[in-house]
Amino acid sequence: xxxxxxxxxxxxxxxxxxxxxxxxxxxxxxxxxxxxxxxxxxxxxxxxxxxxxxxxxxxxxxxxxxxxxxxxxxxxxxxxxxxxxxxxxxxxxxxxxxxxxxxxxxxxxxxxxxxxxxxxxxxxxxxxxxxxxxxxxxxxxxxxxxxxxxxxxxxxxxxxxxxxxxxxxxxxxxxxxxxxxxxxxxxxxxxxxxxxxxxxxxxxxxxxxxxxxxxxxxxxxxxxxxxxxxxxxxxxxxxxxxxxxxxxxxxxx
Numbered sequence: 001x002x003x004x005x006x007x008x009x010x011x012x013x014x015x016x017x018x019x020x021x022x023x024x025x026x027x028x029x030x031x032x033x034x035x036x037x038x039x040x041x042x043x044x045x046x047x048x049x050x051x052x053x054x055x056x057x058x059x060x061x062x063x064x065x066x067x068x069x070x071x072x073x074x075x076x077x078x079x080x081x082x083x084x085x086x087x088x089x090x091x092x093x094x095x096x097x098x099x100x101x102x103x104x105x106x107x108x109x110x111x112x113x114x115x116x117x118x119x120x121x122x123x124x125x126x127x128x129x130x131x132x133x134x135x136x137x138x139x140x141x142x143x144x145x146x147x148x149x150x151x152x153x154x155x156x157x158x159x160x161x162x163x164x165x166x167x168x169x170x171x172x173x174x175x176x177x178x179x180x181x182x183x184x185x186x187x188x189x190x191x192x193x194x195x196x197x198x199x200x201x202x203x204x205x206x207x208x209x210x211x212x213x214x215x216x217x218x219x220x221x222x223x224x225x226x227x228x229x230x231x232x233x234x235x236x237x238x239x240x241x242x243x244x245x246x247x248x249x250x251x252x253x
Contacts, residue, residue, distance in 0.1 A: 016069040017169045024166050028065040031162060034155045035061060041148035045141055050148065057084065057159070074167055074174050081163025088156030095149050102146070104129045 035058040042050035060080055064072040108125040131138055133146050167173075 014170070016072045016166075017171070019169050020072065020166050021069050024162060024169065025065055025069055027158075027162055028061060028069075028166075031155065031158050032058060032061045032065065034151065034158065038148055038151040038155050041144050041151060045145035045148055047145070047148070050152070053087075054152070054155075057155075061159070072166065074170055077163045077167045078174065081160050081167065084156040084159035084163070088153050088160055091149075091153035091156055095153055098146075098149060099133055101130045101132055102142075104131065104142075 035054055039051055039054035039058060042054060057080075060076070064076055064080070106127040106129070108127070110123040110125070112121040112123065114120070131142070134143055
């Protein structure tokens with residue numbers, strides 16, 4: 001079974017809303033009875049896999065609705081709703097193929113041994129009979145199987161609708177992202193935009209800026225380390241010129 005990741009934090013474990021407890025829970029109990037009845041039909045009809053599947057779905061519904069919907073979380077509703085919706089589609093397609101009449105096969109095997117016992121001949125005969133979906137001439141098992149073909153898609157469709165309605169009763173959804181949780185959310189005038197927008201800083205140095213600064217865009221901090229400026233450079237005579245000035249000695253004399 002697939003388990004969802006914690007996408008909503010504490011919101012995923014919040015208590016079921018009052019509307020779910022007071023109103024929708026009654027329909028959930030109806031679904032519980034319908035699933036249980038469909039499982040019994042599959043048991044009487046000899047469908048082992050149907051009994052296992054419907055039995056597990058019945059247990060999930062009871063787990064969610066019991067104790068005043070204590071365990072009816074949005075995770076359970078989402079997974080349960082998706083599962084029964086897919087199953088409802090498959091069951092509906094199967095029902096459409098059988099509603100016009102069911103075909104029953106009777107297989108007869110006959111083995112004939114030669115008089116001398118050296119050879120053996122096996123004859124296999126298959127007879128097909130088509131009967132209405134409900135047929136009084138057939139036995140109890142045949143009609144129970146037909147009833148189970150109707151009960152199963154109805155229960156699956158009701159489960160999908162209840163999951164949708166109960167999920168939407170919560171004030172917030174699992175995929176609702178909080179504004180503060182976005183790592184690249186814009187702040188102020190917009191991230192990486194606007195004159196003088198700061199990026200980082202610290203260590204006693206002014207933060208680096210993107211924006212007009214002394215006729216260009218300034219990268220890096222100030223201080224004795226100097227800076228790099230892209231844009232119009234100071235004209236001659238208005239400031240210091242590169243590679244000029246008195247020499248400086250490094251180290252002690």
